[in-house]
Amino acid sequence: MTKAPALLPEGLRDRLPRQAEAASRVTRALVDAMRAHGYGRVSPPLAEFRETLGSDDDRSGRDLLRFTDPVSQRTLALRPDITRQVGRIATSLLAASPRPLRLCYAGQVVKLRASQLRPAREMLQVGAELIGSDSVAAAREIVTVAIDALEAAGIGPVTIDFTLPDVVDLLAFGPLPVTADLQQLRDELDAKDAGALARIGAGAYLPLLRATGPFDRAITDLRAFDTSGVLGGRIDALEAIAAPIRDRVTLTLDPTERHGFAYQSWFGFQIFVPGQGDAVGRGGAYAIPVGEAEEAAVGFSLYPDPLIDAGLGAEDMAERRIFLPLGHDAAVAASLRADGWRTVAALTDADDATRLGCAYVLGADGPVEA
Amino acid sequence: MTKAPALLPEGLRDRLPRQAEAASRVTRALVDAMRAHGYGRVSPPLAEFRETLGSDDDRSGRDLLRFTDPVSQRTLALRPDITRQVGRIATSLLAASPRPLRLCYAGQVVKLRASQLRPAREMLQVGAELIGSDSVAAAREIVTVAIDALEAAGIGPVTIDFTLPDVVDLLAFGPLPVTADLQQLRDELDAKDAGALARIGAGAYLPLLRATGPFDRAITDLRAFDTSGVLGGRIDALEAIAAPIRDRVTLTLDPTERHGFAYQSWFGFQIFVPGQGDAVGRGGAYAIPVGEAEEAAVGFSLYPDPLIDAGLGAEDMAERRIFLPLGHDAAVAASLRADGWRTVAALTDADDATRLGCAYVLGADGPVEA
Known part of the structure; x- marks a missing residue:
């Protein structure tokens, strides 16, 4: 063996016993809670063909750590995300399995670059996906499974922030047409920039910025704003999803939040823990492409590393x-x-x-x- | 998302629920058994600088799946083995920790090429390392921990095959000098080629080939062969290691076995399960380089994937x-x-x-x- 320098590449690190065992304990609790809801664990590989892990058109593809496989002579990449791999499994190996198909996973993912908020390039991702439905019942189940898993792992108190990824489309193609570019409208709403909204002639969307915050008040504001009723189905759905969990977590609504919801269809949610700036998890409804068609799904992903770094799951090492x-x-x-x-x-x-x-x-x- | 082709690169695969959950069950049982013996779990990263993972001089370095890290502009590699990473942790981050230092690990490793016996390029490696001693007591502990872990995971019945990696050196620099190249002598002994031994003028080593097989008989043959007594300490050590486990496993001895023991110092062992051609694990005594010096260690690694493929840890999915x-x-x-x-x-x-x-x-x- 050669001498091993102590330094590791930026964003990669060793976990010593206290944290490594905490990570193992947290992972077990999360996975066991998801399995208890009938979600079967799958384990996709650490690397696969670059094309199946993301497209250059979006962030998923630009975030890939790639390399040439000397065996296949093709470009592979380390997985930056397991959700997409689970979608691939569901629509290939498990294409013939009865729906709804419930799958869960836990594993390391690797990103090309760290972010300022998250200096790690390798991190633990744990999650569950329900494939074959994105109904209100499916969304309600997946949110409940996420909360049960968080609770089992000792993560909390949590705030769940709901969003409606397609709210702008419903309004702009319905009662509130705009001359501005839709993507720009979405961006200004996401940035909560009232002045910019007025400047691009989308002043009618201003009340949406106020329909944000504690769930009940925000829902009331959203209903008041929705004079045409085009959002009625969405609002009823959010209330149905909220009903079984409203006594267990703090619920908020931010209908125009876009960050991290590029793929979600009609419903999204983020999970926040006090003291953690970034969300510790997110989920929602989405569609998995299958040839020219697509299959509906709901799911969530958790990234518990910052919580484990802060002491989650740690035990007194000398005890016992x-x-x-x-x-x-x-x-x-x-x-x-x-x-x-x-x-x-x-x-x-x-x-x-x-x-x-x-x-x-x-x-x-x-x-x-x- | 783009359409996901069903095919994965050669040697990489998805584990579906039955097997993924079995792998998780087996890993938990192995890790819990090692932790019960005081081995603290560590988690090194999936990739690190190419130089710290192996040297081009030996198989470890040639087996690396490498890539250029756009962030550090240096060559990284996926880990083909976790033992070396644990050695790096022990002699850097944990250099000041009291010895003996007991560490364990479980994780995926990735090799550049598959072998004929093992078509997988990504596999689960689980093991334990005791750093700071390679005494007989340390070797006896590590073999016992391995057997306890195997038993806890339901792996067995197993055969443990002991070897003496330095037997040729002890003899050739002692009572049985040879004119032949030592590496050639080792190779012919490893190949059990009696004719070749005679041809290279090492006929005196022929009785070593017979000191192979069931432990007690082989030890008796080895003692009879060792008329000078130069192997007496080794033979006593093997008997001391064997004593606490002889009723729990089938023990064999193959003193000149070399395959997979390039790094071992004075003691090595392989673990076999009936029906599996390749060893499911191996271990022994070795030295971790620390600057110009080195630190003694004993350890073992298990590769349970083929056993999981054969049904180890699987449960009736419909039950409960x-x-x-x-x-x-x-x-x-x-x-x-x-x-x-x-x-x-x-x-x-x-x-x-x-x-x-x-x-x-x-x-x-x-x-x-x-």
Whole structure:
């Protein structure tokens, strides 16, 4: 072996035991909660053909860490996202499986560049996808599964922020036509720039900026704004999705939020945890392309690394860690492990319980404090 | 999103729920068993600088899937092995941690090329390393931890094949000097080619080829061969390592086995499972370079994928999977999940329990068979 420099590439890092075990604990809790709702875990590969991971037309494709595969002589990329891989599995290997098809996943993803908010280029992504429906019932289920998973992993209190990705299309092609470019209208609404809205002749959209904030008040404002009733179905849907979770989380509405919802069709949501600037997860309704057609789906993704860095899932490493002196009884040691103890066996007389991080030592009559 | 072709690059694949969940179950059992022995889990990154992952002088370096990192403008590679990363962590971030330092890991590794025996280029590697000692006590512990982990994951019955990587050096620089090149002598012994041994004037080594097979008989043959006593310490060590495990596994000895032991110092072992041609794991004593010096270590790695493909860890997917009809009681559903049921909720009247893989349906009085 050659000498290993201590430095790693920018954005890549080692997780030491306290954090690595916390990450493992959090992942297990999230995956178990999703599986309890009938979501079968799938594991796509770390890399695949570049074309199947994203398109150069959008951010997904520009974000790829690519390389030439000497075996296939083709360009592969590390996966920047697992949702798309799950869509590929659902519409290929599992194309014939009954719908709705419920799948979940947990794994590392790698991005070409870090962002200022998130300096990591490799991160844990955990999520669930329900394929074959984007109905209100499907959206309600996926939001509930996300909240159950977060709760099981000890993540909270959370705020869920709903959005309506197609609200501008419904209005502009309906009661509120605009002369401005639709993408520009969407951008100004996303930026909450009232002055710009007036300048591009979209003053009629101004009340939308106020229909933002705590869910009940924002929904009331949205209904008042929707004099034509074109948003009635969407508003009813949001209320139906909110009903089973309103006592469990803080709910907000931001109908024109666009960030991170490039693919969502009619419903999106972001998950926030106090003290974390960026969302810890997002989800919604979307469509998976299948040849010339598409298949409806709902899903969510969580990125728990910043929470784990902040202490989520961490345990006292010395607790339940017991030192086994030289000449200890192997059967007693095995029964301690079966009872949940972590044993640390002495290899020499020089080994010391406290130095080796053990709060306990195995004495003649069982565990004693070190 | 663009259309996703169903094909993946050669050697990469998707794991569907039955196998992905089995892999997760097996990984948890292995990691939990290693943690119970005081091995703290670490998680190194999927990729790092090419120089820290292997050297071009040996197979480790030639096996690397490399790419240029646009951020650092340096060559990175996907990790083909986690042991070396753990050595890097132990001698850098954890250089000041008390020894012996016990670490474990589980993760995906990626190789440039598949082998005929193992067509996968991405595979699961799980293992443990004890850093700071390569004593007989350390070797005995690491072999015991390996067997406990295998047993916890339901892997077995296993055969453990011991080897002595430095046996030729001990003999050739001691009682049995040879004129032949030492590497050639090692190769002919590894190939068990009696004719070649005679041809290169190493006929004195012939009895070593017979000291192979069931442990007790092979040890007896090895002692008989070792008239000078130069191997006495090694033989005593092997017997000490074997003592606590001889009733738990089938033990064999192949003192001149070299395959996969390029890095091992004085002791190596391979783990075989009936029906699997290739070893499912290997380990032994080795040295981690630290500047001009080195640090002693023992460890092992397991590659459980072929066993998972053969059904290890798989469960009946329909069992404990219960269909929740429309209008079911959410609190009852939650209590079923808390009891270990996997619930599958109807989204429409058309959803069908059996089609959705449920062996049970929630009736008015609780679960009934579907």
